[in-house]
Amino acid sequence: MKSGLSFLLAARQCEIAELEQLARSSDVVTVLGRLTHALQRERGLTNLFLASGGLHAAELRLQQVAECQRFEHEVRTHLDRLDTDASRVPHGARLFSRIAVALHALDGLSELRSRVAAQAMTAEEASAALSKVVAGLLAVVFEWADSATEPEISRALVALFNLMQGKEFAGQERAFGASIFASGRIDSSTQQQWRHLIDSQQRCMQVFADFTDFTNPEVLAAEQATQEPRTLAELERLRRIGYTVSGQDTMDARLGQAWYDCCTRRIDAMKVLEDLLALNLRHLCERTINRARTDLRDQQELLDALSAQAQATRPGEPALYGPQLERSILAMVQEQSARIQAMSNELDTVRATLNERKVVDRAKGLLMAHRQFTEEEAYKALRQMAMNQNRRLLEVAEAVLTMADVLPGRAR
Amino acid sequence: MKSGLSFLLAARQCEIAELEQLARSSDVVTVLGRLTHALQRERGLTNLFLASGGLHAAELRLQQVAECQRFEHEVRTHLDRLDTDASRVPHGARLFSRIAVALHALDGLSELRSRVAAQAMTAEEASAALSKVVAGLLAVVFEWADSATEPEISRALVALFNLMQGKEFAGQERAFGASIFASGRIDSSTQQQWRHLIDSQQRCMQVFADFTDFTNPEVLAAEQATQEPRTLAELERLRRIGYTVSGQDTMDARLGQAWYDCCTRRIDAMKVLEDLLALNLRHLCERTINRARTDLRDQQELLDALSAQAQATRPGEPALYGPQLERSILAMVQEQSARIQAMSNELDTVRATLNERKVVDRAKGLLMAHRQFTEEEAYKALRQMAMNQNRRLLEVAEAVLTMADVLPGRAR
Missing domain, CATH: 1.10.10.10 (Winged helix-like DNA-binding domain superfamily/Winged helix DNA-binding domain)
Structure with missing residues (x-):
């Protein structure tokens, strides 16, 4: 019969299998981030294009659409390689449903782009439609963040997800501001929406900061680049101009390009930080898997020693392991039990932010x-x-x- | 490339795989419940035996030990059959660790029983040791309750777990009272502990009631049997007697047997209810699996129709599904997405009680x-x-x- 020890080993093997699944998914998160970033740019350019009645950004938008199509292909290729064997994917039901919704949203892009090209929709409608596609992609990342069972990895995924979500709010603000600068109109309800987007960004970036290890100098440098003082000053100046004009004022339409460029510098810096976090996540997964494998090997050796001794006792009699091995077993069970408890406690804390x-x-x-x-x-x-x-x-x-x-x- | 639809199907298959895993575990929960029940009796009899200096319950205790050994063998046989293949068990790391701890606790029983037979430990120590074994078994059930992803099943598991936990508090009260009646002593700290056990039972039974469907007449009848008025009245009378004697009083030692019998009638009624809930859980799993299979078949047919149509279009051109099929796809994606969201909302509510x-x-x-x-x-x-x-x-x-x-x- 299986002993407690063999279940300990099975538990370890499950941990490793979950970690390997996560390590594979960190690649998918990277390409999802790339497509998200490209779609955010497309949304900004689409807003400039539509709000200016087709005068601005027509060529840039087409280039951006081509880039989005390349990245969409990359995402689909990666998702294609995902193991969808039902018996092997924990949380598969939720994850695959999110992927189905995201893919369905991507399927609608080509029709959306035809209507944009024909200027058959408003900037606001196009922006909402593209935001929905991005939300679908981020929901897939969210599902991965929610399914990690190793606290350090869960922590890294929560930081990454919040950075991506914060960047998305920054992207929505870019599109939002772009259409205000292009149309030269703002009212009090729009002002409130704008403030709301700024608050949402700040909250996400706060969670990101809470869960990020800034003792890593590369991460610290990349984070500081997202706060580059001249860009921030310019951003606040343009926010003030856009925000304080009253209902009937018309604005200098060239401010729109300045706004788009300034937001883009900041968002691109966030993207560099995002790529770095995604890379670190992958390394973290690899290190954790290696550590778990070493532990498993040690436990396996102990189990083999125990089986050898058990076979040396007469059949039918309970195996006597001797006091030293007994202590090793007890220590192992207690250590694993305490570790699982500690992991579960920390996980609850990390997940609370989700x-x-x-x-x-x-x-x-x-x-x-x-x-x-x-x-x-x-x-x-x-x-x-x-x-x-x-x-x-x-x-x-x-x-x-x-x-x-x-x-x-x-x-x- | 895989379409959104094929991920929808994969999501459904994952749901079915998770449900099947749960259906198998409902059998293990049944045998775990049986062993728990037998160990609770052994604890009560051990307390009577030790607290009376070996005068009471010596023979009954030995019979109970034999029953426990039979059920322990049954549990080990069932756990042996569990699929421990790491790649196929969601939440395996936590579940298998709990099982390892529980098995290790069971390994210690034979030494514990030798010490009880030699009266080499106090009733309190023996009771604590047996409670720890029961806690280990219940932790395994808890892990299953926490891992269910279908709200109706999660609801049933939470009800069952709380009934089992409430019954365990009732069992602890039985053992606790047994040693008080046998020793004839009580002090204010012991009174507080007693009240605490009664409160803990009530809270568990409240959660059980909140999550149980009493429109099922069998369940209602079994629940009412746990509240049988004469037994309840006798229980409260004995609680009053045990609880209100002051420090130095000695009590009629025969009250101990009356206490044990009265508690046992109630606990046995809870066991009947527990068995019924376990049986219903198994049927619920089977019904849910069948329903999910039917849905999967319908979706598979739609997907086949789509593939046939996609192949009829010229290669390289996007497949045109026609407006009717397009609507079916959209409805399917929306329905699944809403269902997953609703499930997730309800699950959060159910799990909050854990x-x-x-x-x-x-x-x-x-x-x-x-x-x-x-x-x-x-x-x-x-x-x-x-x-x-x-x-x-x-x-x-x-x-x-x-x-x-x-x-x-x-x-x-």
Whole structure:
């Protein structure tokens, strides 16, 4: 019969299998990041193009579309190589569903681009559609971050995901500002939306900073490059100009290009940091796998010694391991048990930061069920409440959930 | 290249694989429950035996030990059949570690029983040692409850786990009361411990009730049998007698047998309910698997239709599915996406009830790290704080975690 020890070994092997799965996924995260970055640029250029009635950025946009298509092909190639054998993928149901949604969104891109080229949609509509595609890609990364079971790796994935999400808010701000500078119009509701985008970026970058190891000089340097003082000063200056003009003013349309360039410098620096984190994540996975393999080998040797001794005892009699081996077994069981507990404690802490997103999703779901909202309407309603009450999205979502029991006509 | 649809199918297959794993584990949960129940009886009889200086329950205890050995063999046989192939078991690392710890605890039983037979330990020590073995078995069930990803099944597992845990507290109360009645002594600290056991039972049974479907008449009848009025009245009468005697009183030792019998009637009724829930869980798994298989077949047919159509288009050209199939795809992606989201929301709610245990574990870990406590000392310290302040264990554990940052010398 299998002993406790052989289950300890099986547990270790499971850990290694999960780590290997994660190591493979870190490559996919890298190419997803690349496509996300390219789509964010396309969104900015599309906004400049549409808001200026086709006057600006027409050529740049086409070049960007070609780059997006290359990266989309790369993503599809990587996803193709993913092991989708149901019996071998933990959390596969959620992950593959997210991938299906993301791929379906990518399928819609070519029709979207034809309508943009024909100027058959507004800058706002195109921006929303491209943001939805990016959200689909980030949801895949989120699923990976949520499924990691090794705390150090989970920590690295949470940092990376929040950097990507923060960069996406920065990208949305770039597109948002681009259409304001191009149209020369702003009103108080738009101002609120803008502030909201700035706050969302700051929160993501805070979580990123909380979970990042800045004792690594490369990471520190790359992080400081995202805060380059001249770029930041220019960004704040343009934010002030865009933000303080009143309803009927028209703005210098050339400011739009300055805005786009300034945002892009900052976002590109974030991309360099993102690539570095993705590379470090891959190395971290490799180191962790090697360490787990060494441990497994040591435990396997002990188990072999035990089996040899067990076979030396007469059949039917309980094996006597001797006091020294008994102590080794006890130490091993206790060590593993304490390690699993410590991992689980730390994991809970790390994952708590992913909760904000989950709480908001749950509040959205509630509004969809109670008020027959679409997902987009539900999100807009939450955002509107947050803006009106000058509160964080999380707070509003929590308030919605607290009221769940008193909302009428709950569908089950 | 794989389309979004093929990832949808892969997601479905993963769901089915996870469900099948759960269905197999529901059998193991049943045999774990049987062994737990037998060990709880052994603990009660061991307490009667030791606390009475070997006068009571000597023969009954030996019969019970034989039953425990049979059920232990059954558990080991079932665990032996578990698929421990690392690449096929989600959450294997945690589950197998728990199993290793549980098996190691079972390995220590024969030495424990020799010491009990020789009356070489106190009733309290023997009780603590047997409770530790039971805790190890319940931790395995907990791990299964925590790993279910289908909300209805997770709900059923949470109900079952809480019933088992509540029954374990009832069993601890039986052993606890047995030694008080046998020794004829009680003091105020023992009174507090007793109240604590009663409160813990009630909380578990409340969670059980919250997650159980009482529209099933069999379940309702079995639940009502655990609340049989005469047994409850007798239990409360004996609690009152045991609880209100002051320090130096000696009690009628025959009350011990009455106490043991009364507790046992209630606990046995809980066991009948537990078996019913385990059986229902198995049927629920089977129904859910069948439903998922039907869905998968439907989706597979649609995918085949699409592939046929894609092949009919000229190579190199994008496949045109026609508006009707396009709508089917969109509906399928949206339906799956909404379903995954709804499942995830509901799961979070169900799992929140497992959090109490996790919070207590985390607080224990903190005390172990900061004050170099063993796990047992840490738990005792928390329980003592709860009793002194007349607060719930959860509240004390949360308070400990809140103070984490101000505690000195945190080890990492």
